[in-house]
Amino acid sequence: MTTSSNADPLSARPFTSAQYAICLGGVVWREALRFLHQRERFVSALVRPLVWLFIFAAGFRSVLGISIIPPYETYVLYEVYITPGLMAMIQLFNGMQSSLSMVYDREMGNMRTLLVSPFPRWFLLGAKLFAGVAVSILQVYAYLVIAFFWEIEPPTKWGYVTVLPALALVGLMLGALGMLLSSLIKQLENFAGVMNFVIFPMFFASSALYPLWRVKEASPWLYYACSINPFTHAVELIRFAFYQKIAWDSLAALLAYTSLFLFGAIRAYDPAKGLLTRKGG
Amino acid sequence: MTDSPPALAVKRLSHSYGSRKALDDVSFNVERGCFAALLGLNGAGKSTLFSLVTGLYAARGGATSGGAARNIGGATSGGAARNIGGATSGGAARNIGGATSGGAARNIGGATSGGAARNIGGAVEIFGFDIANDPGQALRRLGVVFQARTLDLELSVMQNLLYHAALHGIGPVEGRRLAEAALARAGLADRAGDKARDLSGGQMRRVEIARALLHGPRLLLLDEPTVGLDIKARADILAHVRDLVRREGLAVLWTTHLIDEIEPCDQVVVLHRGRALANGVAAEIVAARGAAGIGEAFERLTAAEEG
Secondary structure (H helix, E strand, O other): OOOOOOOOOOOOOOOOOOHHHHHHHHHHHHHHHHHHOOOOHHHHHHHHHHHHHHHHHHOOOOOOOOOOOOOOOOOOOHHHHHHHHHHHHHHHHHHHHHHHHHHHHHHHHHHHHHHOOOOOHHHHHHHHHHHHHHHHHHHHHHHHHHHHHHHOOOOOOOOHHHHHHHHHHHHHHHHHHHHHHHHOOOOHHHHHHHHHHHOOOOOOOOOOOOHHHHHHHHHHHHHHHHHHHHHHHHHHHHHHHHHOOOHHHHHHHHHHHHHHHHHHHHHHHOOOOOOHHHHHH | OOOOOOOOOEEEEEEEEEEEEEEEEEEEEOOOOOEEEEEOOOOHHHHHHHHHHHOOOOOOOOOOOOOOHHHHHHHHOHHHHHHHOOHHHHHHHHHHHHHOOOOOHHHHHHHHHOOOOOHHHHHHEEOEEOOOHHHHHHHOOOEEOOOOOOOOOOOOHHHHHHHHHHHOOHHHHHHHHHHHHHHHHHHOHHHHHHHEHHOOOOHHHHHHHHEEEEEOOOEEEEOOOOOOHHHHHHHHHHHHHHHHHHEEEEOOOOOOHHHHHOOOOOEEEEEEOEEEEEEEHHHHHHHOOEEEEEEOOOOOOOOHOOO
C-alpha cells in the first residue's frame, strides 16, 4: 500500500541566512508585482496629496499665517508647511491600505498561505511590513518629484537623502499600526470604520495642517491630544529630516510607538496568544 | 519512540471559541502513505481542526502526558494499528469496535486522565514534530490546500509557485525547476505563463496541490478541496490525489462532507459536533454499525450521538 521509506525526507537543519534572504526577497517581489498590477492604486495614492497641495493649500495660503517655527528659518509658504504632512499622509494611507489588504488576504486565504511558511512568524510579518514600507517610500518620492516642479524642495538636495530614514521609520510605525488593526478587524466592511476612526482623527489632530501652537490657542485639550498623536511625531520627524535636522523628541516617541505596535501585531498573530484564536477567523 | 512516528498525530485536541466547544478531545493518526478522510457536516469542527493542525491557532495544553501515550495505541485504529507495534496491536484491533460505538469514542482519552474540563488543549505532531513547540520543522513537512482559493489571481501560475518556493527558502532557480516538475506532474506544464485568473476551478485546485507539494512534504492536508467544483473536476482532483498517495507514498488528510468521496479501504475519522465518533477503515466502520454503506453508518453514528 505504501511505497514511501520511513526515512525523514527533509533535513532538520534550521534555515540559513541565505534562505531568510530568499524568503524576504520573495515577499517583497510579490508585493511589488501586486503593486504594478494595481496602477490605479498608485495613481490615487498620488492624486490624494496633490489635491491637498494644489487646492487646499492654495486656498488656505492667505487664511493661515505661519510664524517662523523650527525647522524653518524664514517665513514659509503654506504649501511648504503642509508638504511633510502630506508625505506622512501618503504613508498613513499606504499603511492602512496594506492592513486592508491583509484583511482581504486573510479572507481570501493568502494570509494563511504566508502563515504556513515554516519561517518564524515574526519574520514573515516583518517581511510583509518591510515590503509595504518600500512601496510607500516609492510613492512619497513620486510625490516629491511633482512637488519639486511646484517649487517645493528642501533647502539643499541632501534633504531628499536625509528624509529617507525618517520615511522608513514612519512607514514602519504606520505599517505596524495597520497590521495590528488588521488583526482586530474581522470583516472587510470595517475598513470604512478605520477611515473614520483612525485615518481622519490621526490626520486632523496632528501638526500636518497647522502648527500645534495654533491648536493650543483654540483648545488645550486638543493640543494635548495632538501632542501625543503618533502621527504628529511622524510629521515632525519628516519635517525636520527634510531640512537635515533631527527632531529628537519625535524620534523617541516614534521609536516607542513603533515598538509598541510591532509588539502588539506580532502578539496578535501569535498562534498561542493571538486574537485570531478567539475570533475563530 | 519505537519506530518512525506517524505522518500526523492528533492527540486529545480540544478547542473552544468562548463557551462554544468546537473540538472536544479528538485523537487520531494518519500513517505514512495513507489516505485518510475527515468526514463531518458543516460546523462539525473540521475547519477548527484544520487551523490547529496548520498552526494558525496553537494547540497548547500540555496535558498530553500519560493518557496521550496510551492514546496513541487506543484511539488510532484500523490500518494505523499495524505501525504502533506488536504490544498494542491486539488492543487496537479491539478498539475499532469500541471506538465506533457512539459516545464511547470520546471516553478513550477521557478515562485515562480525567481532563474533561479542559477547553483548549492537546497536541498536533507532524512526523513527530509538535506544531506548537517546533512549528518550523513541522510546517516544512506539511503541504496545505486551503478551502478558499489562495492563488494570486493577478500573477502567473509560475509566479505563484515561485512565491511559495521563496516562502520555503527555495531560490528562484531551484524554485523554477521544482515548479516545472510539479506542474508537469499536475498535467499543467503548458499553463505556467498564464495568469491564475485564466484557469478553471479544477485547474486552480491542481495548481494549489502542485504548490503545496513544491517543497517536498510527505503529508498533504486538503480542506474540502472539491467544494465549488463540477462533478468531473471533483472526480479528477480526487483521482489525482489518490494517485499521489499510491505512486509517491504521500500521506493525505482529506477533509470533506461528501460521503461519496470515501472508498471502503480508506481510513475515516467521523467528526460530529467537535467529537470523533469513529476512527477506522471505512468498511470496518460500516460493518460495525451493520450498515449498508458509509452514508448509512454515518447517519447511525450521528443519530446515536443525538439520541
